[in-house]
């Protein structure tokens with residue numbers, strides 16, 4: 001300590017050893033077995049907010065403090081690269097009607113737009129914070145959040161300000177649908193999204209996204225919107241191929257977007273385009289579950305060499321879950337992903353989809369974001385669907401849930 005009793009600014013941070021880990025999934029094949037780099041009887045040393053060491057318990061270095069995982073397994077914190085949690089209103093009845101036979105239509109978004117515009121800033125922040133905490137308690141330590149239920153310059157900017165209070169992964173989705181007041185002038189809305197609205201939103205966003213789908217924005221409008229955002233320094237991601245075959249996946253690959261999300265209806269050419277690009281195919285099986293659609297062909301994507309991520313798409317319309325464990329269970333049971341592939345996709349895959357190298361794995365140097373599962377092995381995420389599996393969640397080296 002310095003003479004006045006405070007710690008010197010350059011004091012080495014305290015180190016914490018977590019040992020007694022039954023299985024540690026590092027996602028680093030150099031550290032352990034398979035794609036998830038699994039180490040049995042493992043330990044992890046955290047220094048400050050970062051992983052300093054990971055490996056077998058027998059070789060763990062000493063640390064200032066020790067936590068015993070009691071044989072539980074530890075996986076990287078989930079990286080949920082797709083959510084729409086800034087909204088107001090309720091669409092439970094719409095879900096009920098859908099389960100009674102009505103089809104899912106993008107138009108339901110308008111209901112949420114009206115409620116969101118009518119809500120106060122503090123109501124929006126409060127609701128989004130609750131959903132973030134709900135996700136965090138289930139193991140999500142990085143969460144992307146989109147605008148897209150404001151659809152006016154002021155309401156989109158406000159949504160991004162709220163999102164920016166909760167995450168660094170903010171996405172401008174002014175091009176979610178054409179709002180009712182532009183129904184007769186969709187071109188005018190694209191002008192707004194690429195003009196005044198972009199000016200207001202770009203300072204608050206890292207990403208630009210577009211819903212490239214019949215009933216939302218066609219290929220030409222989507223290309224124009226994404227390029228306008230990229231010209232302003234935003235990085236591109238795309239909603240595509242959700243409700244039917246379409247140009248979204250190919251456009252994402254063409255523009256070098258980080259990710260194309262949904263991918264429920266891909267044609268062989270789309271799979272090839274993704275496999276030969278750096279664009280991640282982000283699959284959102286909770287949406288296909290909640291809209292009674294077929295599931296994406298994850299096997300075709302993985303077998304062709306494309307990078308696959310899993311994300312929640314947490315939103316009030318097409319999928320109101322914040323649980324990546326649930327998405328993993330669906331991916332394993334319904335999409336024939338192996339348990340290891342699904343865990344990797346919900347962690348390292350999400351990080352790729354957000355172009356992040358600091359999260360999604362637990363090798364030395366990574367941010368110390370991890371989930372201690374109430375289970376001896378990560379396979380339990382899919383093996384015990386619907387059961388809360390998180391014993392503890394650590395983010396930046398500290399327990400947060």
Ligand code: NIG
Pocket residue numbers: 084106108109112211239242287313315316317318319
């Ligand atoms: O990702 N696809 C477009 N947007 C959301 C759905 C939003 C809604 O229904 O409110 C999605 O599924």
Ligand code: FE
Pocket residue numbers: 082084239313315
């Ligand atoms: Fe979405």
